[in-house]
Amino acid sequence: MLRVENLWVEVAGKQVLKGVNLDIAPGETHILFGKNGSGKTTLLMTIMGFSSYHITEGRIFFKGEDITHLPPYERAKRGIGLSFQRPPTIRGIKTRDIINICGRGRISADDLAERFQFQDFLDRDINLGFSGGELKKSELLQLIAQDPELTLLDEPESGVDLENLQVIGEAIRNLLQKHIRRKRAKSGLIISHQGFILNYLEADKGALMWNGRVHCRGNARELFKHIQEKGYEECAECIAEFMK
Amino acid sequence: MHSRIHEIKEAAESAKDKKGTYGPDIDLSQYKKNATPHPYEEKLGSFGPEESDKLTAVGIDISQDQRSGTFLLKDQSVIHCRTKQDGLEVLSMKEALDRYQWLEEYWWKAVSVDADKYTAQAELSLNDGYFIRSYAFAKSLSPIQACLYMGVENLSQNVHNIIIAEEGSELHIITGCATAPYVLSGLHIGISEFYIKKGAKLTFTMIHNWGRDVMVRPRSAAIVEEEGIFLSNFACLHPVRSLQLYPVTRLVGQGAIARFHSILLATPGSDLDTGARVFLQAPQTRSEIITRAISTGGKIMARGHLIGEVPGIKAHLECMGLLLSEKGGIHAVPELEGKVGGVDMSHEAAVGKIAQEEVEYLMARGLSEEEATSTIVRGFLDVRIEGLPPSLQEELSRVIKQSEKALM
Numbered sequence: 001m002l003r004v005e006n007l008w009v010e011v012a013g014k015q016v017l018k019g020v021n022l023d024i025a026p027g028e029t030h031i032l033f034g035k036n037g038s039g040k041t042t043l044l045m046t047i048m049g050f051s052s053y054h055i056t057e058g059r060i061f062f063k064g065e066d067i068t069h070l071p072p073y074e075r076a077k078r079g080i081g082l083s084f085q086r087p088p089t090i091r092g093i094k095t096r097d098i099i100n101i102c103g104r105g106r107i108s109a110d111d112l113a114e115r116f117q118f119q120d121f122l123d124r125d126i127n128l129g130f131s132g133g134e135l136k137k138s139e140l141l142q143l144i145a146q147d148p149e150l151t152l153l154d155e156p157e158s159g160v161d162l163e164n165l166q167v168i169g170e171a172i173r174n175l176l177q178k179h180i181r182r183k184r185a186k187s188g189l190i191i192s193h194q195g196f197i198l199n200y201l202e203a204d205k206g207a208l209m210w211n212g213r214v215h216c217r218g219n220a221r222e223l224f225k226h227i228q229e230k231g232y233e234e235c236a237e238c239i240a241e242f243m244k
Numbered sequence: 245m246h247s248r249i250h251e252i253k254e255a256a257e258s259a260k261d262k263k264g265t266y267g268p269d270i271d272l273s274q275y276k277k278n279a280t281p282h283p284y285e286e287k288l289g290s291f292g293p294e295e296s297d298k299l300t301a302v303g304i305d306i307s308q309d310q311r312s313g314t315f316l317l318k319d320q321s322v323i324h325c326r327t328k329q330d331g332l333e334v335l336s337m338k339e340a341l342d343r344y345q346w347l348e349e350y351w352w353k354a355v356s357v358d359a360d361k362y363t364a365q366a367e368l369s370l371n372d373g374y375f376i377r378s379y380a381f382a383k384s385l386s387p388i389q390a391c392l393y394m395g396v397e398n399l400s401q402n403v404h405n406i407i408i409a410e411e412g413s414e415l416h417i418i419t420g421c422a423t424a425p426y427v428l429s430g431l432h433i434g435i436s437e438f439y440i441k442k443g444a445k446l447t448f449t450m451i452h453n454w455g456r457d458v459m460v461r462p463r464s465a466a467i468v469e470e471e472g473i474f475l476s477n478f479a480c481l482h483p484v485r486s487l488q489l490y491p492v493t494r495l496v497g498q499g500a501i502a503r504f505h506s507i508l509l510a511t512p513g514s515d516l517d518t519g520a521r522v523f524l525q526a527p528q529t530r531s532e533i534i535t536r537a538i539s540t541g542g543k544i545m546a547r548g549h550l551i552g553e554v555p556g557i558k559a560h561l562e563c564m565g566l567l568l569s570e571k572g573g574i575h576a577v578p579e580l581e582g583k584v585g586g587v588d589m590s591h592e593a594a595v596g597k598i599a600q601e602e603v604e605y606l607m608a609r610g611l612s613e614e615e616a617t618s619t620i621v622r623g624f625l626d627v628r629i630e631g632l633p634p635s636l637q638e639e640l641s642r643v644i645k646q647s648e649k650a651l652m
Binding site: 052077 | 564599600601602604605606607608609610611612613616619620622623624625626627
């Protein structure tokens with residue numbers, strides 16, 4: 001589904017990604033842990049194709065096609081969707097408008113909002129004055145309308161209270177077809193600082209982002225447990241040892 | 245009373261050469277003083293398809309089905325004037341002055357005749373204008389439309405209007421000001437004096453659509469009494485050489501409210517200098533001045549001046565400007581003047597280009613860069629105006645939508 005080859009990315013003149021390799025098969029969900037500033041968001045923004053993320057080396061393939069230089073909307077059309085950690089407010093554009101843009105007429109914004117108790121937000125300016133949980137809900141509703149094959153989730157649990165975590169976990173499971181065991185086609189890449197999202201859904205593989213590179217690939221839950229117990233500092237020492 | 249009329253004439257004479265405070269100076273002598281008169285039309289029928297489109301673009305409904313009254317001034321002739329609802333009155337200004345002696349009390353009371361050479365010319369070379377009044381406690385069911393239209397090249401059109409919303413009444417007016425599609429230059433001077441009495445509500449929605457080289461100098465002022473509400477909306481989304489207006493409102497009665505919404509677009513070669521000034525002179529008065537301005541290469545000066553003169557008033561000024569071109573510019577000049585303690589006044593202004601972050605957010609949802617930009621611009625212009633009847637809100641949205649096509 002997604003293959004990232006030796007990706008080097010510069011943001012505002014600073015080298016953030018330093019040779020990232022990643023391979024996500026159809027139906028797989030990967031989770032990438034890492035401290036703030038390790039390059040996780042940069043990776044997602046680069047996969048989506050945003051202009052301030054400059055690829056200095058490497059390539060990105062989606063379903064076998066080289067998309068390294070495609071603009072974001074071409075990537076969206078091909079089936080990549082992103083849930084932003086901090087989406088911008090756009091005055092005058094209603095949540096309903098943007099859900100309709102995402103759904104391209106295939107889905108009713110009212111029905112969708114009703115399913116997630118989000119009706120009161122449909123006619124509000126997108127993201128204006130939304131709480132942390134409301135922002136995430138709004139992002140996920142847009143993605144459900146968009147129905148991407150590859151879902152990129154940037155810190156889906158940050159700023160969400162316990163009550164809403166359940167709803168958000170359910171929405172993500174839905175997006176990633178977690179209810180289908182065989183012939184699951186949807187893939188996901190989740191980045192998370194704290195990893196609590198794993199309490200609400202399974203990931204097939206886990207890895208650690210450290211200083212612009214991906215390390216410690218393996219079982220997601222084991223890695224999460226390890227990070228919870230030992231903290232990122234021990235990861236740093238381990239990686240330093242490994243890099244010697 | 246005759247001495248007052250005499251004084252007005254004298255004051256106008258003395259201001260004949262007085263330059264305006266704002267906006268480029270205009271040589272009044274270069275415009276034609278007189279136009280060929282047009283006959284009165286019982287049913288509006290003299291407009292060709294292109295002219296009709298231009299009228300529709302400024303909110304004028306030629307069929308009049310959705311209007312409770314119509315006034316139409318073509319060049320310097322009143323070609324249509326009538327009202328369909330009891331309790332509402334629409335007259336040509338000259339006829340109203342003949343009919344009502346008392347109207348002289350309102351004549352140049354809110355606006356000073358000697359403010360500048362434009363007010364002076366309106367007095368000394370008056371063509372006509374409209375007088376619209378809602379009787380005490382009457383409620384207008386649908387808006388009254390007034391149209392000031394120029395169909396010949398290089399004409400000077402001098403208009404004086406008086407609008408009175410009597411006690412407890414509700415009046416909605418839509419004014420469309422336009423030149424014929426083939427007219428490029430001209431001068432429009434429009435004096436409007438608004439009197440909103442105790443507990444009355446007036447919504448005044450003005451839409452301009454001029455020729456490329458037309459000069460426009462509206463001069464208006466309003467006096468709002470106790471618990472009165474004045475909502476003034478202005479849209480100018482088409483080329484014009486120079487437009488300068490800075491209406492003054494006085495909230496003289498307790499609890500009076502004035503709200504101004506302006507939606508402006510300056511294309512290359514256009515110079516818009518607009519604003520609103522509100523004196524909050526009685527307790528619990530409130531005011532809001534909101535401007536949305538877009539430059540695609542023209543210049544916009546967005547002024548606002550709120551003066552809080554007594555404690556317990558509340559006022560807010562907001563100007564959002566979007567620069568869609570490297571040329572032109574938007575200059576926001578917000579002024580807040582609190583003269584006593586206990587006033588609550590604020591302002592918010594932001595001028596810049598469209599944030600790339602917003603464009604890319606929509607691109608991630610599948611819109612091309614162009615589509616994302618136009619969606620953001622549409623959202624920027626789509627102002628929901630509190631208290632505006634739905635039919636007028638729709639009319640305004642329609643006019644904005646129509647001009648977006650030209651913008652993109």
